[in-house]
Amino acid sequence: MATINDVSRRAGVSRATVSRVIADNGYVSDEKRRLIEAAIAELGYRPNTMARGLRSNRSDIIGAVVVEVASPFYAQMVGGMQKGARAAGKSVLVASGYAVADDEAHAILELIDRSCDGLVLYLENPLRADVVEIIRKSRTPVIAIGGSECPVATARIHIDNFSGARDAMQLLLDNGHRDIAYLSGGLMYRDTHERLRGIGAALEAHGLGLDDIHVVHGDFSESFGFDATARLLGSGRATTAIFAGDDDVAAGSLLALKQAGRRIPEDVSLIGFDDNFHARHLTPGLTTVRQPVDEVGRMAAEMLSRILAGDISQPAETTVPTELIVRQSVGRPARQPRRKESIALAR
Amino acid sequence: MATINDVSRRAGVSRATVSRVIADNGYVSDEKRRLIEAAIAELGYRPNTMARGLRSNRSDIIGAVVVEVASPFYAQMVGGMQKGARAAGKSVLVASGYAVADDEAHAILELIDRSCDGLVLYLENPLRADVVEIIRKSRTPVIAIGGSECPVATARIHIDNFSGARDAMQLLLDNGHRDIAYLSGGLMYRDTHERLRGIGAALEAHGLGLDDIHVVHGDFSESFGFDATARLLGSGRATTAIFAGDDDVAAGSLLALKQAGRRIPEDVSLIGFDDNFHARHLTPGLTTVRQPVDEVGRMAAEMLSRILAGDISQPAETTVPTELIVRQSVGRPARQPRRKESIALAR
DNA sequence: GTGAAAGCGCTAACAT
DNA sequence: ATGTTAGCGCTTTCAC
Numbered sequence: 001m002a003t004i005n006d007v008s009r010r011a012g013v014s015r016a017t018v019s020r021v022i023a024d025n026g027y028v029s030d031e032k033r034r035l036i037e038a039a040i041a042e043l044g045y046r047p048n049t050m051a052r053g054l055r056s057n058r059s060d061i062i063g064a065v066v067v068e069v070a071s072p073f074y075a076q077m078v079g080g081m082q083k084g085a086r087a088a089g090k091s092v093l094v095a096s097g098y099a100v101a102d103d104e105a106h107a108i109l110e111l112i113d114r115s116c117d118g119l120v121l122y123l124e125n126p127l128r129a130d131v132v133e134i135i136r137k138s139r140t141p142v143i144a145i146g147g148s149e150c151p152v153a154t155a156r157i158h159i160d161n162f163s164g165a166r167d168a169m170q171l172l173l174d175n176g177h178r179d180i181a182y183l184s185g186g187l188m189y190r191d192t193h194e195r196l197r198g199i200g201a202a203l204e205a206h207g208l209g210l211d212d213i214h215v216v217h218g219d220f221s222e223s224f225g226f227d228a229t230a231r232l233l234g235s236g237r238a239t240t241a242i243f244a245g246d247d248d249v250a251a252g253s254l255l256a257l258k259q260a261g262r263r264i265p266e267d268v269s270l271i272g273f274d275d276n277f278h279a280r281h282l283t284p285g286l287t288t289v290r291q292p293v294d295e296v297g298r299m300a301a302e303m304l305s306r307i308l309a310g311d312i313s314q315p316a317e318t319t320v321p322t323e324l325i326v327r328q329s330v331g332r333p334a335r336q337p338r339r340k341e342s343i344a345l346a347r
Numbered sequence: 348m349a350t351i352n353d354v355s356r357r358a359g360v361s362r363a364t365v366s367r368v369i370a371d372n373g374y375v376s377d378e379k380r381r382l383i384e385a386a387i388a389e390l391g392y393r394p395n396t397m398a399r400g401l402r403s404n405r406s407d408i409i410g411a412v413v414v415e416v417a418s419p420f421y422a423q424m425v426g427g428m429q430k431g432a433r434a435a436g437k438s439v440l441v442a443s444g445y446a447v448a449d450d451e452a453h454a455i456l457e458l459i460d461r462s463c464d465g466l467v468l469y470l471e472n473p474l475r476a477d478v479v480e481i482i483r484k485s486r487t488p489v490i491a492i493g494g495s496e497c498p499v500a501t502a503r504i505h506i507d508n509f510s511g512a513r514d515a516m517q518l519l520l521d522n523g524h525r526d527i528a529y530l531s532g533g534l535m536y537r538d539t540h541e542r543l544r545g546i547g548a549a550l551e552a553h554g555l556g557l558d559d560i561h562v563v564h565g566d567f568s569e570s571f572g573f574d575a576t577a578r579l580l581g582s583g584r585a586t587t588a589i590f591a592g593d594d595d596v597a598a599g600s601l602l603a604l605k606q607a608g609r610r611i612p613e614d615v616s617l618i619g620f621d622d623n624f625h626a627r628h629l630t631p632g633l634t635t636v637r638q639p640v641d642e643v644g645r646m647a648a649e650m651l652s653r654i655l656a657g658d659i660s661q662p663a664e665t666t667v668p669t670e671l672i673v674r675q676s677v678g679r680p681a682r683q684p685r686r687k688e689s690i691a692l693a694r
Numbered sequence: 695g696t697g698a699a700a701g702c703g704c705t706a707a708c709a710t
Numbered sequence: 711a712t713g714t715t716a717g718c719g720c721t722t723t724c725a726c
Contacts, residue, residue, distance in 0.1 A: 001484065003719055014697045019721055026722095027695050044481070049461050050401040051719030054702050059397070061440075061461075070426025070641065072419045072624065079417025082443060091457060093408075093440050096429060110438060114396050114408075134391070137348065251628050258630075277419060278625035281598050283605075294417065350703055361713045366705055373706095374711050398703030401718050 002043040011039040022047050053115055060090045062304055063111030064120040065097045065104060072277050073293060074122070077145075080297025081120060088305035090117070099124040105131045112138050118304040120297075121153075122146060124189065141307045143300045146191060154307060156317045157300055161191050164289040164322030165198030168243060168271050171287070171324065173206045175332050177241035177269060181214040183228045183253060185245040192245070195273070199243070220245055225252025233260045240333035241269040247276040250286055254329075265331030275325050285327030296320055349390040358386040369394050400462055407437045409651055410458030411467040412451060415443045419624055420640060421469070424492075427644025428467060435652035437464070448472040459485050465651040467644075468500075469493060471536065488654045490647045493538060501654060503664045504647055508538050511636040511669030512545030515590060515618050518634070518671065520553045522679050524588035524616060528561040530575045530600060532592040539592070542620070546590070567592055572599025580607045587680035588616040594623040597633055601676075612678030622672050632674030643667055 004022075008015045013032055020026040021036045028036075039045070053059045062085050066074035074096075081092045095111060097104030105128040111119060112134060119135070122145045127135075135142060135152045144153035146161075172180055182199060185192045200210050214237065218224035225244055232239055233256065242257075244250035250272030254264065262268050264284055272279060275290035299318065307314055351369075355362045360379055367373040368383045375383075386392070400406045409432050413421035421443075428439045442458060444451035452475040458466060459481060466482070469492045474482075482489060482499045491500035493508075519527055529546060532539045547557050561584065565571035572591055579586055580603065589604075591597035597619030601611065609615050611631055619626060622637035646665065654661055 004721095005719080015720075016697060016722080017695085020696090023721080029695060032696085044484070046456075046460055046481075048401070048719050050397050050406070051702090052721075054395070054397040054401050054704085055719080055721045057702080068426065069416075069429060070423045072422060075419065075422030075425075076417045078422075078441075079415065079443070082416060082441075091440060091442065091461065093438060094425075094429075095438065096426070109393075113393055114438065134393075137391070254628075278628055281625045282628055283630035351705095352703080362704075363706080363714080364712060367712090370705080376711060379712080395703050398718090399705075401720085402703080402705045404718080 001048075002045040004045070004047070006043055007036065007039045007045050010043060011035040057115070058117055059115045061114065061116045062090050062092050062118050062120060062301055063108075063114065063116030064092055064094045064122075064300075065107045065111065066094065066122045067099050067124055068096045069094050070096075073274060076293045077122065077297035080294035080299075081301040082297075083294075084298035084301025085305065087302070088309075090301070090305060092301065097123060097125075101125040101128060104128075109134065112140060116140065117308050118142070120145060120300040120304060121150060123150065127151065141304060143304050145296060145300055149190075154316075155303055155314050157296055157303070158317065158319050159191075159291050159296060160319050160321050161194040162198040162201070164273065164291070164324075165195035166202045167198075167322070167324045168273065168289050169199045169202035170205070171326070171330060172241045172243065172269060172271060173202060173208075175241075175269065175330060177333050178208075178212070179214075179238045179240045179333070180243060181216060181228075181232055181237075181239050181241070182243045183225055183245050183249050184215055184217050185220045185249075187217060195245075214239070218245070218249075220248060222248045222252035222255075225249035225254075226256045227252075229253040229256035230260070233257075233262070239268060241271070241330070244270065244272045247272040247274045247279045247286060247288055250288070250329075251278065251282060254282055254286075264329050266334065269330040269333070271330055275323075279325070280327060282329070284329045287327045287330040288325050290323040290325050292320055292323070348395075349392040351392070351394070353390055354383065354386045354392050357390060358382040404462070405464055406462045408461065408463045409437050409439050409465050409467060409648055410455075410461065410463030411439055411441045411469075411647075412444045412454045412458065413441065413469045414446050414471055416441050417443075420621065423640045424469070424644035427641035427646075428648040429644075430641075431645035431648025432652065434649070435656075437648070437652060439648065444470060444472075446471040448475060451475075452478045456481065459487060463487065464655050465489070467492060467647040467651060468497060470497065474498065488651060490651050492643060492647055496537075501663075502650055502661050504643055504650070505664065505666050506538075506638050506643060507666050507668050508541040509545040509548070511620065511638070511671075512542035512590075513549045514545075514669070514671045515620065515636050516546045516549035517552070518673070518677060519588045519590065519616065519618060520549060520555075522588075522616065522677060524680050525555075525559070526561075526585045526587045526680070527590060528563060528575075528579055528584075528586050528588070529590045530572055530592050530596050531562055531564050532567045532596075534564060542592075561586070565592070565596075567595060569595045569599035569602075572596035572601075573603045574599075576600040576603035577607070580604075580609070586615060588618070588677070591617065591619045594619040594621045594626045594633060594635055597635070597676075598625065598629060601629055601633075611676050613681065616677040616680070618677055622670075626672070627674060629676070631676050634674045634677040635672050637670040637672050639667055639669070 008018045095107035097107045118141045120143045141154040144150035144156045216228045272288035279286040355365045442454035465488045467490045488501040491497035491503045563575045619635035626633040
């Protein structure tokens with residue numbers, strides 16, 4: 001492999017001048033520039049990223065920690081980051097934190113060790129103290145997305161779970177539902193709390209409170225959706241609508257409803273969260289709340305690039321709106337002999 | 348940030364000895380080792396990967412090019428690679444090639460420039476000649492997965508599309524179907540050809556040939572599935588079973604069938620390929636062929652690690668089996684007045 | 695505008 | 711078993 005030395009010799013200039021051409025900074029006369037470019041082409045020279053990084057202390061790599069790259073949600077986010085990073089001539093190195101504190105710590109350390117210029121962190125656990133220390137020392141800018149608190153974040157991108165959940169709940173209420181179950185994700189997630197607040201706000205607007213619906217806590221998984229729904233149906237509780245913590249939960253819930261012979265939305269309405277790839281492929285199409293995941297990823301990478309370029313005029317906190325996607329899984333509840341007021345309330 | 352110099356000074360040894368401890372090679376007395384480890388801990392020393400890489404010409408990074416990280420199929424594959432790489436203490440740097448020759452070339456060059464120790468390539472286009480040259484020169488080992496030819500591959504992992512397609516077609520034939528449409532992916536993919544061969548083999552075993560079914564060429568997309576199926580139905584052609592090129596195509600096909608009021612599998616049977624996440628969530632559950640994508644990713648990373656460790660006893664070519672996943676979308680065709688032999692043949 | 699010189703932090707011969 | 715030495719390929723003052 002040709003080195004910068006070979007190029008400089010061939011072009012009859014010093015290494016410094018070649019360096020100026022590659023990095024495209026400093027003054028170089030047109031003549032020498034042409035000579036150098038010719039030499040580069042002839043030799044098939046490619047700058048050595050390691051040597052560059054060692055010397056300049058930059059790697060042009062953005063490190064990203066997500067919960068699990070293999071899952072569509074995060075994969076899309078990473079895809080967005082790649083696009084944003086590419087525009088700035090940077091690459092993305094991803095590590096999965098598997099929502100486990102030590103794995104997350106491990107992932108971050110790995111990225112720091114690789115001299116990532118900046119980090120995008122989607123964590124599910126509070127940062128381990130030693131990791132906080134190391135990030136601080138390394139002076140690496142950090143963009144925190146959603147998830148848990150992050151004391152080292154230079155900026156934060158945050159999906160508007162509050163409004164998303166509020167809109168979803170409002171849709172159910174506006175349709176006349178009053179016997180509603182919310183299959184919530186775990187309380188360790190900030191998302192969960194925010195969504196609960198959003199749900200509370202929607203209920204309040206209808207003169208109700210969280211106590212008036214049935215909240216079940218579990219996790220963001222299909223099996224939770226299935227089990228919780230099966231239990232719900234078995235309990236004999238009147239439920240005309242289910243709000244699932246996310247689309248995976250909704251998929252499980254849907255399966256349980258179908259197995260129990262319930263029609264959707266005639267017997268039970270169902271609404272999800274995320275607008276996963278499969279949401280529209282469920283039958284009926286799942287009404288849900290879209291989180292603009294790819295866009296969030298792109299934004300994170302772009303923000304980081306700007307920060308790295310020395311642009312400090314970054315808002316510390318950005319909120320990205322969600323969008324209600326109406327498909328076929330929500331309808332009006334059937335007349336319910338057991339609760340007269342539900343008819344009265346349904347305009 | 349502390350350097351190896353700080354550590355050596357603090358421990359009262361030479362840098363070389365510290366290096367031996369970090370890299371865990373060469374002889375170091377227990378006493379000095381203890382001293383060094385203490386110094387490392389006290390200083391919070393972390394080796395600089397760039398310096399290391401520059402000197403040793405290894406990066407412990409595996410580069411991967413897939414079609415598109417954001418898509419669930421490749422995301423899972425990358426997830427598998429991460430797992431395999433992690434076991435060997437390596438990281439995975441992913442780039443997307445978007446199935447565009449120049450993007451693929453660009454992605455590979457980027458990974459090579461980053462001094463990846465090895466590459467895992469899932470490409471959809473023949474390698475550009477200059478890229479072949481550069482990979483050769485860099486002497487980077489390459490694992491090629493599926494897709495197109497790759498003249499620089501050290502080893503090849505290959506999903507058994509032939510058997511998968513053969514099994515799927517056989518299922519249809521065994522169920523008594525004779526009026527079958529195959530909604531194929533593009534002919535530029537090796538996968539497509541192999542599946543066609545598999546289909547041919549199944550047909551042959553039943554005394555038939557490819558001419559006896561209706562093959563439509565398109566791409567691996569939901570919209571192709573929808574359009575092709577709509578056209579099929581509009582043509583008045585008798586079709587009792589549709590074999591979709593992949594599960595996305597199947598999803599589109601299913602939608603078109605439902606919109607046309609066809610019952611699945613009573614009126615038309617449907618089979619897919621991939622076993623995507625949503626395959627089981629379609630209604631009815633989609634019978635399909637599972638490709639063990641994550642496992643392929645893991646294998647690729649492990650193989651590469653072994654090759655990098657100097658283990659040459661690698662089989663040059665590995666084939667990973669597919670698995671027929673039987674759900675509810677395939678059944679026996681209804682009696683067909685138009686073709687008596689289809690009843691006779693169905694044992 | 696260009697070159698000379700000095701290292702970035704580490705590893706790998708080689709010597710002891 | 712440990713230290714000495716000589717760079718890996720590049721960038722960046724600092725002169726001129």
